[in-house]
Amino acid sequence: xxxxxxxxxxxxxxxxxxxxxxxxxxxxxxxxxxxxxxxxxxxxxxxxxxxxxxxxxxxxxxxxxxxxxxxxxxxxxxxxxxxxxxxxxxxxxxxxxxxxxxxxxxxxxxxxxxxxxxxxxxxxxxxxxxxxxxxxxxxxxxxxxxxxxxxxxxxxxxxxxxxxxxxxxxxxxxxxxxxxxxxxxxxxxxxxxxxxxxxxxxxxxxxxxxxxxxxxxxxxxxxxxxxxxxxxxxxxxxxxxxxxxxxxxxxxxxxxxxxxxxxxxxxxxxxxxxxxxxxxxxxxxxxxxxxxxxxxxxxxxxxxxxxxxxxxxxxxxxxxxxxxxxxxxxxxxxxxxxxxxxxxxxxxxxxxxxxxxxxxxxxxxxxxxxxxxxxxxxxxxxxxxxxxxxxxxxxxxxxxxxxxxxxxxxxxxx
Amino acid sequence: xxxxxxxxxxxxxxxxxxxxxxxxxxxxxxxxxxxxxxxxxxxxxxxxxxxxxxxxxxxxxxxxxxxxxxxxxxxxxxxxxxxxxxxxxxxxxxxxxxxxxxxxxxxxxxxxxxxxxxxxxxxxxxxxxxxxxxxxxxxxxxxxxxxxxxxxxxxxxxxxxxxxxxxxxxxxxxxxxxxxxxxxxxxxxxxxxxxxxxxxxxxxxxxxxxxxxxxxxxxxxxxxxxxxxxxxxxxxxxxxxxxxxxxxxxxxxxxxxxxxxxxxxxxxxxxxxxxxxxxxxxxxxxxxxxxxxxxxxxxxxxxxxxxxxxxxxxxxxxxxxxxxxxxxxxxxxxxxxxxxxxxxxxxxxxxxxxxxxxxxxxxxxxxxxxxxxxxxxxxxxxxxxxxxxxxxxxxxxxxxxxxxxxxxxxxxxxxxxxxxxxxxxxxxxxxxxxxxxxxxxxxxxxxxxxxxxxxxxx
Numbered sequence: 001x002x003x004x005x006x007x008x009x010x011x012x013x014x015x016x017x018x019x020x021x022x023x024x025x026x027x028x029x030x031x032x033x034x035x036x037x038x039x040x041x042x043x044x045x046x047x048x049x050x051x052x053x054x055x056x057x058x059x060x061x062x063x064x065x066x067x068x069x070x071x072x073x074x075x076x077x078x079x080x081x082x083x084x085x086x087x088x089x090x091x092x093x094x095x096x097x098x099x100x101x102x103x104x105x106x107x108x109x110x111x112x113x114x115x116x117x118x119x120x121x122x123x124x125x126x127x128x129x130x131x132x133x134x135x136x137x138x139x140x141x142x143x144x145x146x147x148x149x150x151x152x153x154x155x156x157x158x159x160x161x162x163x164x165x166x167x168x169x170x171x172x173x174x175x176x177x178x179x180x181x182x183x184x185x186x187x188x189x190x191x192x193x194x195x196x197x198x199x200x201x202x203x204x205x206x207x208x209x210x211x212x213x214x215x216x217x218x219x220x221x222x223x224x225x226x227x228x229x230x231x232x233x234x235x236x237x238x239x240x241x242x243x244x245x246x247x248x249x250x251x252x253x254x255x256x257x258x259x260x261x262x263x264x265x266x267x268x269x270x271x272x273x274x275x276x277x278x279x280x281x282x283x284x285x286x287x288x289x290x291x292x293x294x295x296x297x298x299x300x301x302x303x304x305x306x307x308x309x310x311x312x313x314x315x316x317x318x319x320x321x322x323x324x325x326x327x328x329x330x331x332x333x334x335x336x337x338x339x340x341x342x343x344x345x346x347x348x349x350x351x352x353x354x355x356x357x358x359x360x361x362x363x364x365x366x367x368x369x370x371x372x373x374x375x376x377x378x379x380x381x382x383x384x385x386x387x388x389x390x391x392x393x394x395x396x397x398x399x400x401x402x403x404x405x406x407x408x409x410x411x412x413x414x
Numbered sequence: 415x416x417x418x419x420x421x422x423x424x425x426x427x428x429x430x431x432x433x434x435x436x437x438x439x440x441x442x443x444x445x446x447x448x449x450x451x452x453x454x455x456x457x458x459x460x461x462x463x464x465x466x467x468x469x470x471x472x473x474x475x476x477x478x479x480x481x482x483x484x485x486x487x488x489x490x491x492x493x494x495x496x497x498x499x500x501x502x503x504x505x506x507x508x509x510x511x512x513x514x515x516x517x518x519x520x521x522x523x524x525x526x527x528x529x530x531x532x533x534x535x536x537x538x539x540x541x542x543x544x545x546x547x548x549x550x551x552x553x554x555x556x557x558x559x560x561x562x563x564x565x566x567x568x569x570x571x572x573x574x575x576x577x578x579x580x581x582x583x584x585x586x587x588x589x590x591x592x593x594x595x596x597x598x599x600x601x602x603x604x605x606x607x608x609x610x611x612x613x614x615x616x617x618x619x620x621x622x623x624x625x626x627x628x629x630x631x632x633x634x635x636x637x638x639x640x641x642x643x644x645x646x647x648x649x650x651x652x653x654x655x656x657x658x659x660x661x662x663x664x665x666x667x668x669x670x671x672x673x674x675x676x677x678x679x680x681x682x683x684x685x686x687x688x689x690x691x692x693x694x695x696x697x698x699x700x701x702x703x704x705x706x707x708x709x710x711x712x713x714x715x716x717x718x719x720x721x722x723x724x725x726x727x728x729x730x731x732x733x734x735x736x737x738x739x740x741x742x743x744x745x746x747x748x749x750x751x752x753x754x755x756x757x758x759x760x761x762x763x764x765x766x767x768x769x770x771x772x773x774x775x776x777x778x779x780x781x782x783x784x785x786x787x788x789x790x791x792x793x794x795x796x797x798x799x800x801x802x803x804x805x806x807x808x809x810x811x812x813x814x815x816x817x818x819x820x821x822x823x824x825x826x827x828x829x830x831x832x833x834x835x836x837x838x839x840x841x842x843x844x845x846x847x848x849x850x851x852x853x854x855x856x857x858x859x860x861x862x863x864x865x866x867x868x869x870x871x872x
Contacts, residue, residue: 134501138519214434281801344843 006244007414008261010105010111011253012049013240013369018199018357020129020234028129033086035070036081037126038093038237038359043123046239047395050119050251053083056241057117058090062124063361068139086121096141096256097143098310100124103363108242109261124362125127127238135234140360143400147269153222158311160401162222165313167278169224169227172328180331181214181312185228185354187340188309190259192351194382200235200359212312228354229259229312236359238366248413255329258413259372262297262392265290265407275402279328280405281314283402285321291394291407299323302409303390304374305345306367308323308398309352315339318396326351343385349374357394364397364406371395375412386412426629434577434630439544440554441564443477443537444484446788447581448553449461450609452477452488452535453495455551460531461637464510475534476543485537487745489668495610496531500524521573545572550632551603553581557711558589565594568856577627579603584650584713586720588620591847598622605640605653606860607705615640620647646787648666648846649720652856654713655846656867657701658726659837661710664688664698665728667826676787678764681753684826685761685784691789691816691827693796693809695862700761703752706742707734709759730767737770787821799864809864831872838867 016038019026026032034040039061045052060081066072076091096103101124108120129134134154140158141149153159167179186208192200203212214226221227243251248258267287276282292299299322307322309315316330324345325333333339339347350356350370353363371393373379374388393410415790434802438455442448457477463473466632478487500507504520507527511517517526535544541564545660554560565578577598580590589603594600602618615635635642645651650658664684671680685697702710711731718726734740734753741752749756755772763772792812794802802808813831816824838853847853854866865871 043762132501134504134520134524138521150515154508154520154523218505220502 003296004113004189004261004263006113008109009245009248009250009255009258010261010372010410011241011243011245011251011369012046012260013044013238013372014049014075015043015197015238015366015369016114016236018234018236018359018366019198020199020232020357022199022203022232024202025254025336026129029062032129033235034124035066035072038079038081038125038127038235039078042125042232042237042239043079043121046121046123046241047083050241050253052340055247055251056086056089056121058111058117059086059092059123060104060107060111060112061091061093062100062102062122062365063094064100064126065139065142065360066125066127068142069126069128069136076126082123088102091119093138095361096404097399098308098360099404099406100359100361101366102395102397102408103266103364103399103404104361105240105368105408106264106266106406107179107241108338109264111246112242112244115244118250121239121243122244122365123237123239123389124365125236126359126361128233128359129230129235136233143403146359147272155222157401158222158225161311161313162216162224164230164275164278164317165170165311166224166406168313168317171279172331176331176335177313177316178213180316180334181229182209183335183337184309184315184339185212187334188348188351190355190384191349192355194368195350195356195379196235196349198355199232200351200355210375225313227391231310231353231358234357234359236357236362236366238359238369240365240368240372246300253371255413257376257378259375259393259410260413262407262409262411263291263294265292265294268406269403271400271403279317281317281321281402283403283405284308284318284396284398284407285323287405287407288322288394288396291409295392296408297392301390302345302392302394303386304384305347305394305396306349307347307352307361307372307396308355309348310358310398314355314398315347315352315354321396322394343388346384347398349384364395367395368398368408368410371410375410419606426626426633430626431633432462432468432471434548435462435634436471437547437574438474438549438551439476439478441478441544441550444479444481444488444552447605447609448551449488449491450607450611451551451581451605453492453555453610456492456531456535457496457499458634458637459534459685460527463534464530473534474536474546476547477535477537478538478541480539480541480664482539482696485539488614489532489535489537492535493532495579496528497524500527517839519812529589541567542571544568544576546574547576548574549574549577551579551581553605556582556709556716556859558585558593559715561585562590562593562757563593565590566594569594569596569599575599577601577624577630579631581605583654583675584716587618587647588622588707591620591622599627599818600622601627601631602645602647602651603635604645604653606653612860613639613641614643614653614856616645616651616653616856616860618647618651620646641855643852643855643859644848645844645852645856646848649717650713652841652847652853653860654717655839655841656853656857657705658710658714658717660834661698661702662714662726662728663830663833663837665730666831668729670843671826675782676778677768677779678766679782681764682775683786683823685754685868686782686786687823687826688830689796690793691823692830693794693799693812693864696795696865697761699753701730703741703749703754703756704743706740707731707752708740708742713736728733733767734765737767739765780872786823786826787819789823790815790819796864800862805864809869809871817872828872830866834867835869842868
């Protein structure tokens with residue numbers, strides 16, 4: 001990745017509630033907000049913070065697969081639905097499975113870099129509770145290679161990461177791996193309890209570790225993951241404005257309320273090939289290294305990370321992909337508490353995918369919003385201390401089984 | 415999926431078991447019990463038919479009922495239920511259909527399985543359809559003469575020598591055997607309501623029952639993941655042996671309370687005590703309504719001739735029936751009014767035998783609750799206790815506290831608990847139940863009680 005030729009900022013982030021099991025408001029048989037409700041809520045919330053839709057030059061929608069969950073395509077058509085002043089302005093929808101949100105951000109960043117836009121509204125959305133989980137698994141399997149669906153597990157992606165977890169545990173110790181996964185889960189829930197929009201905000205379970213070490217049930221689910229190892233089915237949207245220096249002025253936003261994009265890494269692997277080493281997230285590693293390089297910083301300068309913990313094991317492997325721990329030592333790093341909110345590098349401070357939720361197409365945008373909140377001091381109860389020698393926030397957003405990955409480095413604007 | 419080893423530890427040969435299940439009939443298939451038995455049987459048969467070793471074998475399940483309309487509703491019910499079951503066992507089903515290249519997604523697998531189960535079922539109103547069946551499951555009205563008549567007819571006309579599994583909850587099996595001339599080819603296989611959900615199956619053999627039939631039923635119930643409790647062949651068996659006496663105790667208590675309070679107040683208070691104070695899933699009058707006042711009364715009349723020094727009869731139940739108050743469920747599963755009047759499944763009124771109308775519970779609640787006094791402070795709702803892993807410890811402390819509280823409610827509750835225990839012990843001493851634990855298992859799994867009646871809590 002080349003160094004960015006122009007300064008790019010993000011401002012005015014917003015997350016809706018991540019809706020699904022665990023939220024008190026959620027009842028599978030009762031009516032609840034739909035795709036358009038989430039789009040409008042998140043979109044309008046950003047517009048109101050930047051002084052209205054007139055300020056927006058174009059918009060980018062991140063959505064994985066509303067065509068199947070909600071029978072809805074052509075999502076750019078919802079831009080003027082958010083605000084009629086977006087009518088006739090350019091809009092586009094991008095997709096890259098669970099990395100969709102970050103691909104939307106990167107698309108937004110690129111149009112700022114190209115100079116074709118000064119203010120771009122980026123919105124990620126997914127509404128997945130429209131079908132039962134067993135059928136949702138069919139839809140989400142589209143993030144993998146369709147030709148593998150037949151031989152894949154009923155719960156396709158839990159199956160993929162169960163295989164990874166099994167390989168990792170066999171190589172580095174079953175008990176140590178399980179206990180690190182349990183710790184990851186406990187951290188996620190504890191963080192989610194501090195964020196009112198998190199899906200696990202209402203979680204009151206006392207002994208989280210006891211849940212986390214629960215034995216997997218291969219008969220009903222997968223071999224090496226229990227339910228707590230997995231992010232849940234979520235509905236929600238996140239939105240943020242990607243702006244240039246000029247855009248900042250146009251929106252009349254003070255730099256103290258903005259974060260700067262220092263650099264990003266984007267890496268793509270072949271969807272038809274299985275991972276060469278299932279105990280590693282190789283594509284993630286490339287994306288992160290490129291992001292750090294593009295930003296001109298080292299991993300030691302990273303103060304907080306939002307990583308793609310669709311499964312606890314993916315969180316642990318992300319720690320290793322960043323290089324915070326050596327291959328096989330991520331479990332110790334997590335178990336020793338380094339990734340907890342009081343640790344040396346707090347991860348997923350509002351719960352991540354497991355605790356906050358995983359509305360697929362929105363997740364990448366949610367990560368950016370969380371980093372924006374943390375670096376500008378807007379995270380309220382979830383706020384962590386950002387130290388001067390570690391001022392950077394890092395995100396990792398992964399689509400499929402380490403296939404499409406985006407990593408972004410941010411810093412508070414000055 | 416069931417494995418061969420699971421079956422092998424029982425006596426019956428797997429081949430014979432499969433063969434017996436190739437042609438089966440369920441009588442009264444559209445009824446409350448019959449539909450559940452049909453569902454479970456259809457799924458078990460489909461699972462067998464899908465085993466590679468059974469490829470090419472033909473499996474048929476006749477769903478026999480007198481009502482054509484009910485049969486139509488039945489097929490809708492079966493489809494929905496099978497789909498739900500398929501969703502739950504999708505992991506196993508994907509393996510089962512691994513050889514089918516055309517079934518890729520979970521949805522395709524689930525739909526195929528549902529179709530495979532439904533294809534086994536033949537709805538029918540004609541008794542002749544059952545003449546080729548090897549096994550007959552019967553869930554018709556609880557009427558000894560009717561059951562005997564049907565069994566006799568099928569037995570005389572059948573082209574096989576079928577086994578008969580009756581779902582009777584009260585009629586002695588040896589009586590059916592003898593009157594229908596079945597020569598030991600009949601067994602009590604008593605499911606609890608609703609069969610698809612309730613874990614308990616009481617198995618009742620007679621001295622003449624063929625051992626292979628008993629083995630078959632054990633294998634069948636095990637494959638259905640049921641808890642099996644054997645009961646002696648004595649009218650009412652364990653389940654109704656306890657329930658009918660428990661109900662009569664409640665009725666007697668209400669009648670005696672009605673000398674001091676109004677009838678509606680008495681019914682309300684006993685229902686509350688047997689529900690909340692006893693930490694049961696529902697009060698005794700709600701349970702009678704759930705089963706049906708007519709069914710309860712009928713079961714008592716079936717059991718009564720076999721009991722010595724005991725009168726299992728209630729004039730109150732008969733009086734209610736004479737007024738047309740019957741309880742039971744509507745076709746959509748909602749609760750019909752009985753002792754109590756229901757709104758959205760919750761009791762809101764109590765039947766007044768004098769005015770023949772329902773009195774609102776809100777009118778009597780406060781006074782009755784005051785009279786009963788507060789329940790022990792440690793009381794918890796049934797749902798919380800059932801799922802409590804330290805249930806035993808809690809219940810010990812709870813009943814200890816109850817003994818120390820001097821209120822009308824606690825007094826009635828303690829009397830109820832003692833009576834329930836005595837009833838349980840009597841079932842053991844009368845050799846209806848083979849052990850105390852069997853009685854407790856029936857009440858816990860068949861009636862969802864949080865604790866068995868034979869306990870040391872008081």
